Amino acid sequence: MTDITVLLPDGSERKLHEGATVSDLALDVGEGLAKAALIGEVNGEEVDLSVVLSDGATVNIVTSDSDKGLETLRHSTAHVLAQAVLEIYPGATFAIGPPIEHGFYYDFAIPDGATLSDETLEDIEEKMKEIIAADQAFIRGEASVQEALEIFVDHPYKCEIIQAADSSEIDAAEVISFYRNGTGFVDLCRGPHVPSTGKLQHFKLMNVAGAYWRGDEKNPMLQRIYGTAWANKKQLKDHLFRLEEAAKRDHRKLANELDLLSFPSELGGGLAVWHPKGSQVRKLMEDYSRERHESGGYKFVYTPHLANAELFHTSGHLDFYSEGMYPPMEMDNGEYYLKPMNCPMHCLIYRAGTKSYRDLPLRLFELGTVYRYERAGTLHGLMRIRGFTQDDAHIFTSEEGLAEEIAGLLEFVVSVLKAFGFEEFSFNLSTRDPEKSVGDDQIWEHATSALEEALNAHGLPFQMKLGDAAFYGPKIDIDVSDAIGRSWQLSTIQLDFNLPERFDLRYIDSSGERKRPVMIHRALMGSIERFFGVLVEHYAGAFPAWLTPIQVAVLPVANGHEEYAKDVLGKLEGEGFRCEFYRADNPLGKRIRDVKTQKIPYVLVVGGDDVSNGSVGVNARGSEVERGVPLTAFIERLRTEVDTRQ
RNA sequence: GCCGGGUUAGCUCAGUUGGCAGAGCACUUCUCUUGUAAAGAAGAUGUCGUCGGUUCGAUUCCGACACCCGGCUCCA
Known part of the structure; x- marks a missing residue:
């Protein structure tokens, strides 16, 4: 040997x-x-x-220490899921079952168009556990296309995959591989797999959902089962714990508990009403945004919510995006639409007078409310909504001025977002899709390199997204990571060569020549509503002192301290702080609990000692109780905290 | 829009195999007057999502619609 x-x-x-x-x-x-x-x-x-x-x-x-190992584990667990479902539902057929982040899924068609529900998951999970306990070996086999079609003769989706693999040039020569385990189960699969089902201990089926075959809504809808799988018990437990923690931060739940806003069903889907507390936070966000835009050289504008169809013909929205617009309203002199974007109106403002190169860059800013007809099934709290307000600006600049403007914008965006407690940013540069775009190559190239240079000049690493640009120009999207590491796409900086053309926008350059400006669409928060939702989740409802609806709760220990407590309250309100008073009709512990549940950052408890010393007891969110703090010292401390937006 | 699940008091939810519903919290009143996360008592509260159908009778069964949740698709 x-x-x-x-x-x-x-x-x-x-x-x-x-x-x-x-x-x-x-x-x-x-x-x-x-x-x-x-x-x-x-x-x-x-x-x-x-x-x-x-x-x-x-x-x-x-x-399973490595990503690849974990991925294999999840993939193999998906096989066991399919095996279980096929055993429980005779005649069921299966489509695809890949590993995904944190787990896996598998798509099935149950005979007679039957569907699965959450209750059935337990039975399926039990069956999977049996298969795992049996420690069945995964055995690889290989076959020709013809043989494979025979093996999967009862499973049309598998046959479709085999035939697709056969017809694609790359895979034409490849043999078809499959894996068997147990007595009857065989699945078409490239592999590899874990050696046997006994390796798959730590999984949980999560939910069922409909999913179109091959992700195309023209195709039949299959029943998809999602599951999660991990290397060990602790990892699984930790994952489930993280899901629970994320659920606690859910902005829909917190918006309700903290009385921020609501979605009354009579209003219609995807439309919110803002309660006083939510409105307070929103106002502070908007005030801050206005302040920054004002000092950033933006001109404030206002435009209506409705416009004649003619405007959206000119802008192209009716040609390209009419499906996403609310249907028109018939009015005496034609059709009117709710605006889905602010840009056409900002173009009208630009066009209202002759512009000189000296006017550029012209930065028009508006907190503009737009309406988009999102499909009913896609609505999701504040994250996907039908009426929302953009912190929208359109910057008109010369081609020569573009690079500098972009560079300034990047700095501006990051600086504003940082004020809201975001520390990690990532940047994506989307480039032209030649199939779906307008404008000549040279301008695209110039614009794309202007974006790239700006990112490089700031030392910002970025990912290229080839062909991901809007049809009218390349863009930079900015994602932020929140407090629990989730990523949200918030800001966008998009170049547009199309609208200036459609609205025939001009400026006179230094040599007296008429030129076409470049337009930059940009939003920082994007949708104020969605950004608010992200903030609620980021802060878990515990807004920092500058943003929180109520900054201070004042609690007298007993009735006898009420007069002094009101005095404290008056002084704080006189300083412009947002306060609430809780009279001594309930035990102190109970009142403390109430205000803590409302996530009010400062609870001031005042009793006999304080009356004699002119002090307050400070119970600040997340720190130890302090007794005998002079009121003036507290005011100074809160003032600093608010002013510095800590 | 599609698939599945749901909608009962302000909130979280139980319940009725078809006979006009209940808990906890919140709310109101009274008592207690409190030094840091739930004092006690009493009281009020509902078109049981909406509209239609079946039925002597519907919150319960059936249908349509609205809204919500988990996904799919979509997202200028």
């Missing part, structure tokens, strides 16, 4: 008997590794542990 030599990732070599598998190698390295091994990576290719190694191969043993 001859030996072979394989190379490990750390550079070391290992001698094995000829015919040794990846599994044998893992065992040779150590029993622990052999037990943890899920798949191998041989010369960069992911393979089953049962694969026989060849001399000189570079081999990496993949465990």
Whole structure:
């Protein structure tokens, strides 16, 4: 028997008997590794542990510690899900079941168009546990296209995949691979898989949902089951815990609990009314935005909510986006539409007088409320809404001035977002899709490189999104990470060569020539409503002192302290702080609990000591109670906190 | 728009195999007067999402619609 030599990732070599598998190698390295091994990576290719190694191969043993291992684990769990569903529902057929972030899903068609519901998940989960307890081996097989079509003769979706693979040039030569486990289950699969179902212990089925076959709404709708799967019990538990924590931050729940806003059904879907507390926060957000725009050289404008159809013909919205617009209102002299965007009206403002190069860049800003007809099933709290307000600006600049304007904009955007407690940003640069765009190549190239240079000049790393631009110009999108690491796309800076053309916008340059300005659409918060929702989730409802609807709650210990407490209240209100008074009709502990549930940052408790000393007891959110703090000291402290937006 | 689930008091939810509904919290009043996360008592509160149908009778069964939730699709 001859030996072979394989190379490990750390550079070391290992001698094995000829015919040794990846599994044998893992065992040779150590029993622990052999037990943890899920798949191998041989010369960069992911393979089953049962694969026989060849001399000189570079081999990496993949465990669930790595992303690849976890992905395999999830993929294999998806197979077990399919196996369970096919066993429980005779005649059911299955489509695709890939690993996804945190888990996996699998799509099924249940006979006679039957559907699955959440209650059935428990039964399916039980069946999966049986399959896992049986520790069935995943056995790979290979077949020709013809053979594969015979194996999956009862499963039309699988056949469609096989035929698609056969017809695509890349995969034409490839054999069709499949995996068997247990007595009857076989699934079309590229692999690799974990060696046996016993490796798949820590999973949970999450929910069922409809999903179109191949993601196309023209195709039949399948039943999709989502699940999560992890390397160990702790990881699974932690994941479920994180989901619970995220649910606690849900802006729809907090908006209700904190009395910020509501979505009365009589109003219609996707439309909100803002209660006083939510409005207070929103007003502060808007005030801050206005303040920054004012000092940033923007001109404030106002435009109506309605416009004649003619405007949206000129802008092209009726040609391109009419499906997303509310239907027209018939009026005496024609049709009127609710505006889905502010830009056409801002173009009218630009066009209202002859512009000189000296007027550029002209920055028009509006908190403009727009209405978009979002499909009923897509509405989602404040995140997807039908009537919303954009912190919208349109900047008209010369082509030469573009780079500088973009550079300034990037700085502006980041600086404003930082005030709302966001620290991590990521940038995406979307480029032209030649199939779906207007304008000549040179301008696109120039504009795209202006965006790229601006990002580079600020040392901002960015991702290129090829072909992701709007039809009218390239753009930079800015994502922020929130307090629990979720990413939200907020800001956008989009160049537009189309609207200046459609509205025939001009300026006179220094040599007296008429030129076309470039238009930049940009929004920082994007939709104020959505941004508010993101903030609620980011802060978990505990707004910082400058933004919170109520900054201070004043609680007398007993009735006898009420007069002094009112005095404290009056002084705080005199300083412009937003306060609420809680008279001593309930035990102190109860009142403290009430205000804490409302996430009010400062609770001032005043009793006998304070009356004699002119002090307050300060119970600040997230810190220890302080007694005997001079009122003036507290005022100063809150003033600083508010002014610096801590 | 599509698939599945849902809608009962201000909030969170229980309930009725068809006979006009209930808890906790909140609210009102009274008592207690409190030093840091739930004092006690009493009281009031509902077109059981809307409209139609079946029925002697519908909150309950059926249908349509509205709105919400989880996804799919879409997102200028």
